[in-house]
Amino acid sequence: MAETESQQIALLANASLLADDLLPRAAMKLAPINQSNCNDDPRRRPADRQNRHPGQREWKRHLDGDSHLSADMYINMDGNADEMEWLPSPIFQDLYTKLNRVASIASEMFVDIEEGPRPLGPLGLQQFYLDMKFVVCFASQGRYLSRNLHQVVNDIISKAMAAFSGTGMDPNSVLPEDDWFTDVCQDAMERLSG
Numbered sequence: 755m756a757e758t759e760s761q762q763i764a765l766l767a768n769a770s771l772l773a774d775d776l777l778p779r780a781a782m783k784l785a786p787i788n789q790s791n792c793n794d795d796p797r798r799r800p801a802d803r804q805n806r807h808p809g810q811r812e813w814k815r816h817l818d819g820d821s822h823l824s825a826d827m828y829i830n831m832d833g834n835a836d837e838m839e840w841l842p843s844p845i846f847q848d849l850y851t852k853l854n855r856v857a858s859i860a861s862e863m864f865v866d867i868e869e870g871p872r873p874l875g876p877l878g879l880q881q882f883y884l885d886m887k888f889v890v891c892f893a894s895q896g897r898y899l900s901r902n903l904h905q906v907v908n909d910i911i912s913k914a915m916a917a918f919s920g921t922g923m924d925p926n927s928v929l930p931e932d933d934w935f936t937d938v939c940q941d942a943m944e945r946l947s948g
Contacts, residue, residue, distance in 0.1 A: 867914060873921040876928035879914060884935055886911050891939035 823845045831838070841847070867874055867882070874882070886907050893903060915925040 864910075864913070868917045874914065874918045876923070879918045879925060880929055882914050883911060883929060884938060886914075887932075887935040888939045888942065891936065892943055895943060
């Protein structure tokens with residue numbers, strides 16, 4: 755659906771960065787140690803709610819393993835000059851690998867949606883539309899949304915709707931109003947964020 759590889763990678767890079775932020779939050783929410791904390795006090799200021807998980811950095815380190823990006827990684831380099839192997843840091847190598855893998859999968863998926871042996875049905879279109887709106891919603895909330903990302907998502911949605919129209923059905927007749935998508939996305943982000 756994204757016409758160029760750079761558009762796909764831009765979309766996926768934003769999603770990857772957001773996942774890096776949301777995964778530790780979700781892990782902390784599931785951890786039994788945090789279930790007794792009073793982290794959901796609605797009287798807390800928004801800034802306090804954003805910082806309510808002081809162990810989030812530790813969870814990120816735990817989940818990232820050896821590829822965790824830190825200031826120490828750069829600060830301590832001068833002490834290890836003899837051992838230098840000039841390659842990008844492991845976390846950026848991992849990001850490159852993941853983005854290429856996701857771009858390949860996404861490219862195949864877009865071809866299947868547009869040209870596959872079975873047409874995109876009403877529920878598939880609704881889920882796809884919801885997924886793309888979710889990307890826009892969480893990207894804008896996390897201040898990751900750029901005009902380019904917004905345009906790429908809109909182009910992807912337009913192509914999916916055009917593919918659906920190829921079945922002879924009007925996509926607007928099967929999709930709920932935009933407010934429904936916004937509400938579902940907001941609810942999902944609230945559940946995921948804690």
